[in-house]
Amino acid sequence: MKHTQRRIVVKTNEVKLKRKMDPDAVGSLLSDLVDAFKQGTICIQEGAGFVTLNPASEIQVEMVAGGKKGKQKIEIELSWEEAPAVSSVEEPPIRISAEEPEFTAPRPSPEDEESGEH
Numbered sequence: 001m002k003h004t005q006r007r008i009v010v011k012t013n014e015v016k017l018k019r020k021m022d023p024d025a026v027g028s029l030l031s032d033l034v035d036a037f038k039q040g041t042i043c044i045q046e047g048a049g050f051v052t053l054n055p056a057s058e059i060q061v062e063m064v065a066g067g068k069k070g071k072q073k074i075e076i077e078l079s080w081e082e083a084p085a086v087s088s089v090e091e092p093p094i095r096i097s098a099e100e101p102e103f104t105a106p107r108p109s110p111e112d113e114e115s116g117e118h
Contacts, residue, residue, distance in 0.1 A: 013051055014051060015044050015045065015046055015049045015050060015051045017044075017046055037055055040054065040055065041053070041054055042054075042055065054082075055078075055080055056080040056081055056082065058080065059078055059079070059080045060077075060078070060079045060080060061076070061077075061078055061094070062075075062076070062077040062078075062079075063075065063076050063077075063094075
């Protein structure tokens with residue numbers, strides 16, 4: 001596991017990590033995060049600093065992926081209220097994979113078909 005350019009900030013109830021890692025190490029880190037989410041408790045620690053989080057039943061997910069000037073990145077932010085929230089809005093599913101989706105042309109709506117527009 002290769003680690004370089006290490007930056008650690010420890011505050012009350014907060015641990016921030018910033019470092020370069022190889023893809024296998026990043027995969028292991030994300031896998032550990034997934035496992036912790038499934039168990040319902042996430043403890044992130046670096047040296048003597050740590051924070052323990054207990055995800056709620058509803059989690060706000062914000063994701064930005066893209067690139068410019070030869071640099072690509074993915075930003076993921078997960079947040080939740082300490083008390084579980086209730087939502088009646090159904091969101092479209094999110095898919096993450098190593099493959100690009102096949103392009104499918106949008107289907108005309110029933111209104112477009114009735115008016116003869118395509």
